Amino acid sequence: MLTKRIIPCLDVREGRVVKGIQFGNIRDAGDPVQLAKLYDEQGADELVFLDISATNEGRKTMLEVVRQVAATLTIPFTVGGGIASIADMRAILRAGADKVSLNSAAVRNPELIREGARYFGSQCMVVAIDAKYKRASNSWNVYTHGGREESEWNVIDWAQHVQRLGAGELLLTSMDQDGEKSGFDLPLLEAIQQKVYLPVIASGGAGRGEHFVQVFQRNLADAALAASIFHYKETSITNVKQMLKQSGVHVR
Amino acid sequence: MIGIIDYGMGNLFSVSKALQHMDIPHVVSASPSELQTCKGLLLPGVGAFPDAMKSLEASGMKDFLLHQVNQGVPLLGICLGMQLLFEESAEGKGAAGLALLPGRVVRFTGQDVLGNRYKVPHMGWNDLTFYQRNDVLTQSITGGYVYFVHSYYVETMDPSIVIASARYETEVPAIVGKGNVYGTQFHPEKSATTGMAILGNFCNFIMKKEECLYGTIHNLSSY
Numbered sequence: 001m002l003t004k005r006i007i008p009c010l011d012v013r014e015g016r017v018v019k020g021i022q023f024g025n026i027r028d029a030g031d032p033v034q035l036a037k038l039y040d041e042q043g044a045d046e047l048v049f050l051d052i053s054a055t056n057e058g059r060k061t062m063l064e065v066v067r068q069v070a071a072t073l074t075i076p077f078t079v080g081g082g083i084a085s086i087a088d089m090r091a092i093l094r095a096g097a098d099k100v101s102l103n104s105a106a107v108r109n110p111e112l113i114r115e116g117a118r119y120f121g122s123q124c125m126v127v128a129i130d131a132k133y134k135r136a137s138n139s140w141n142v143y144t145h146g147g148r149e150e151s152e153w154n155v156i157d158w159a160q161h162v163q164r165l166g167a168g169e170l171l172l173t174s175m176d177q178d179g180e181k182s183g184f185d186l187p188l189l190e191a192i193q194q195k196v197y198l199p200v201i202a203s204g205g206a207g208r209g210e211h212f213v214q215v216f217q218r219n220l221a222d223a224a225l226a227a228s229i230f231h232y233k234e235t236s237i238t239n240v241k242q243m244l245k246q247s248g249v250h251v252r
Numbered sequence: 253m254i255g256i257i258d259y260g261m262g263n264l265f266s267v268s269k270a271l272q273h274m275d276i277p278h279v280v281s282a283s284p285s286e287l288q289t290c291k292g293l294l295l296p297g298v299g300a301f302p303d304a305m306k307s308l309e310a311s312g313m314k315d316f317l318l319h320q321v322n323q324g325v326p327l328l329g330i331c332l333g334m335q336l337l338f339e340e341s342a343e344g345k346g347a348a349g350l351a352l353l354p355g356r357v358v359r360f361t362g363q364d365v366l367g368n369r370y371k372v373p374h375m376g377w378n379d380l381t382f383y384q385r386n387d388v389l390t391q392s393i394t395g396g397y398v399y400f401v402h403s404y405y406v407e408t409m410d411p412s413i414v415i416a417s418a419r420y421e422t423e424v425p426a427i428v429g430k431g432n433v434y435g436t437q438f439h440p441e442k443s444a445t446t447g448m449a450i451l452g453n454f455c456n457f458i459m460k461k462e463e464c465l466y467g468t469i470h471n472l473s474s475y
Binding site: 076124 | 265298372373399401402403447
């Protein structure tokens with residue numbers, strides 16, 4: 001039986017993991033390769049790296065990070081952040097990433113998804129969607145540029161559109177829940193789950209192990225992503241998986 | 253020496269790294285003449301079946317593979333590489349495969365028998381049901397999860413070639429093989445300990461066949 005996946009996310013800037021990370025047993029907490037290895041050993045099912053470098057130099061460094069991570073990991077990993085062309089995708093995939101994640105560039109030029117799927121296969125095309133609730137329309141809108149710009153797309157319409165274009169997976173982040181630590185955005189996930197037939201990674205809002213149980217017991221996502229609760233050791237992947245098992249959710 | 257076939261379809265890096273971890277001598281090459289002396293061959297691949305076959309044909313790799321297999325050289329196809337071992341695929345406008353194993357490649361319908369929709373691709377960690385426990389690839393493997401990501405799967409009328417399968421709405425052949433031709437639908441190079449053990453088994457099989465000791469696969473335990 002297909003299991004539910006737990007995915008830690010690492011934000012990388014100029015080759016270093018940002019956000020303070022509290023792992024007692026690694027000396028250089030900002031090293032993405034060491035952290036990736038640690039999460040792999042703890043039972044992470046996949047990893048996501050988000051390159052938030054502001055400079056071209058930083059992006060080049062990211063390729064080197066990807067190479068080193070690929071040499072270390074025995075699980076799949078996705079790289080996102082600033083990917084805007086087929087050439088960008090090729091560089092990341094050739095460096096050893098298994099999937100690329102598109103966000104703003106896909107909204108600006110949706111054909112990029114179709115082209116990427118044709119060249120590299122749908123299985124490696126993740127579309128990241130930053131969603132924010134809009135009371136006036138009682139629905140969610142797609143935001144780009146790290147949540148700073150509102151697009152014209154409604155989240156459900158956009159998700160269906162990228163499915164048609166050949167996306168292989170959605171990374172759905174709730175901007176409303178992000179950082180709140182009060183649980184994943186269940187209404188948003190439910191709305192997507194009813195309309196889209198792609199694997200969905202829930203993101204934004206994880207604060208405790210119970211939040212993973214909530215989202216998976218109701219089968220509202222195929223995977224769940226979290227950053228700070230793992231980085232800050234508020235819980236561990238092992239603990240979350242233990243809790244899921246006890247709740248009857250299939251995990252690896 | 254094990255040859256990893258580079259035909260422009262996918263992530264050879266991780267397969268190569270996995271072998272490197274296990275200290276297994278290997279070469280990545282797009283040239284049949286360079287792969288001529290390899291005692292075993294790995295055919296990885298992600299992407300579309302028809303493109304992959306075109307590429308294998310254009311480079312002369314198809315004829316080379318058929319010849320080597322005929323000579324008894326062990327071959328392992330991974331993911332799309334496994335699908336290419338079969339007779340034909342329905343992907344795109346359809347295409348003929350290497351026809352080393354009986355069966356055809358079809359798309360998940362995305363709809364179960366009751367008409368309920370399910371998700372395609374089949375993506376994530378799934379467990380295996382073993383039909384042949386002591387086969388070349390499954391020796392010492394008692395269970396565990398492996399990583400799948402695919403929208404097409406193999407249908408075969410010959411159950412004897414299905415060594416293990418996974419369940420995703422339908423029965424999905426996960427490890428197949430006959431004689432010196434093997435395939436895994438999942439990615440062993442991305443499947444942590446279990447995947448490494450399966451790759452290790454294939455390499456051991458080649459080494460035994462070669463009757464030559466390359467040194468032991470001592471790094472396996474580090475996974």
